Amino acid sequence: MPSDTAGSWTPVALSADLPPATVIPAWTPAGAIALWRSQSGRASASSDRCPHRGMRLSHGFVRGEALSCIYHGWSYSVAGGCVRIPAHPDLAPPETIRVAVQRVEESDGIVWVAVGEPALPPPRLGDLVPVRSLTLSAEIAAIETAAGGKANADGLIQLVESPWIRLLPAAQIGGTLVHVLVELERTVADRIMASRIAEALRRRVEKRQKDAA
Template identity: 85%
Template sequence: MPSDTAGSWTPVALSADLPPATVIPAWTPLGAIALWRSQSGRASASSDRCPHRGMGLSHGFVRGEALSCIYHGWSYSPAGGCIRIPAHPDLVPPETIRVAVQQVAESDGIVWIAVGEPAMPPPRLDNLAPIRSLTLDADVAAIEAAAGEKADADGLIRVADCPWVRLLPAEQIGCTLIHLLVEQGRSVADRITASRIAEAVRRRAETRQKDMA
């Protein structure tokens, strides 16, 4: 992924897959996160572990501008501080109760998470429209071989026999998440074709990965 000496950006989801007042699990090189969007539309990334009893916050729920744990309802702000403990409604939670958070940026329909402190914003994916995300049981090298092209400086892999299709990978533990994009202005039929192409790349990449094991 695009990086500099201070940090890098990981594309973790499509903006369309994170509507207001929802939380989903995601992953970065720093570990599992709860990716959530407040009622007002702000995207945030919190460590996927409630400090109370260790429950995954990605199983929780969003109310207003806070993420709440499904277990006992402890609520956290986008900055990570605990702001409410339902069992003690009159208590102001101490500042020491908090979850780790990571910087979030959105551009061109992609949600990016910072790893470290990147000096530059995420790359612009001008003239590209995101279609869907899918997980491959293959590494980036196998995906590049299956697509017939190497990733460019922005991390995008062009599909050699269909150059208007791009794949944006994000390596995870034992698999790779890829976001499928097509050039702006493509028809519905082209988008369906692109999805089928991505599935074909998936099959080739996974077969190659198994052959290399």
């Protein structure tokens, strides 16, 4: 997880897995978030807790440029302010009704969410393309051991047996979300192979975890 003295960036999802007008649950070291993309294509992140009665906003829905809670339909803007309360359609919601939001940056097919106020932008991975994400029931250190190398300053782990594949991990509760990337010039067949290699690594890591328990 690339960081500086003011904060850090978590690679929470692949851009391709967050189409317009959708919301998904995600996680950063600061807690659970609702990650959503507006109809016009802007990616946003908010706390995964509705200020009204605490429903998870990641269970909600996106209409236009707002995220709505599934419970009573309160809607929140990209900036976090409540913009609509369906039970009181003529009421302008008070500015005090807000959901906490996090900075989001999207580059090279990865959605990054800030924890704190990082002074630097997230790393550029321009010579790599994302293939897929998968969740492993293991910590990052165990994944590094199985891959044969440590994460570099950008958070990327290079597979020693397939150096054209990189893993970009993000710690989660109970495991790790791993984004699989390959070098830009790789073929479609290579990308399929990278996906299978990552699945094999997951089986290996999780078996070791199980055997060690």
